[in-house]
Amino acid sequence: MPNMGSADQRKTVRLPRAAERVLAAPHIGAFTTVRPDGSVHTAPVRFTWDGPASLARVMTVDSRVKAQNIIANPGSRVSICQAPGYQWLTLEGIAAVLSDPARVDEGKRRYARRYLTPPPPVPGMVVIEIAVDRVMGLW
Numbered sequence: 001m002p003n004m005g006s007a008d009q010r011k012t013v014r015l016p017r018a019a020e021r022v023l024a025a026p027h028i029g030a031f032t033t034v035r036p037d038g039s040v041h042t043a044p045v046r047f048t049w050d051g052p053a054s055l056a057r058v059m060t061v062d063s064r065v066k067a068q069n070i071i072a073n074p075g076s077r078v079s080i081c082q083a084p085g086y087q088w089l090t091l092e093g094i095a096a097v098l099s100d101p102a103r104v105d106e107g108k109r110r111y112a113r114r115y116l117t118p119p120p121p122v123p124g125m126v127v128i129e130i131a132v133d134r135v136m137g138l139w
Contacts, residue, residue: 011133013054018139022082022089023049026115029082031058033069033095041065046119047080048110049091056080056091057107058128059119062099067126070095078130089137093130103127 015023031045043066047058058080060067070076078095081088098104107127112118119125 011054013051013132013135015051015135016139019089019135019137020049020051022084022087022137022139024114025084027082027084029080031066032079032081033066034073034076034078035065035069036072041069045080046111046115048107048114050110054093054132056093056130056132057110058130059104059107059111060126060128061122062097062124062126067097067128070097070128078128080130087137087139089135089139091130091132092134092136093132095128095130097126097128099126103129 028044029047030042031047032040032042035041045058045060045066047056049056058066070078074096075094077092079090079092081090104125104127108118
């Protein structure tokens with residue numbers, strides 16, 4: 001797994017309050033990863049935003065295509081786009097698939113806070129952490 005570094009070693013992304021509000025509402029995002037052959041894979045996901053750490057988190061299972069794409073290409077760039085109504089926001093950065101229980105638990109806690117229910121308990125649960133370094137949007 002790539003070393004994403006500590007928050008103070010990475011670029012910190014600060015968003016306007018309007019963008020933070022968009023990311024706090026329980027919307028679905030489109031998560032794009034790159035397959036080993038270079039083509040893209042996009043899947044709908046629930047995700048969370050941790051502004052102080054500039055991290056987006058996606059809960060998934062280690063056997064899913066999105067996780068396998070990142071594992072096959074450590075340090076790969078990914079994006080999540082959320083488009084509620086006429087607003088949109090895209091977060092881009094470097095992704096890592098983590099199985100550390102503390103990191104997975106933090107991802108579950110944030111997921112439950114945003115979506116008002118915990119993710120389903122399934123074997124092989126991991127968290128994809130995206131060290132966000134670029135944000136685009138209209139909010």
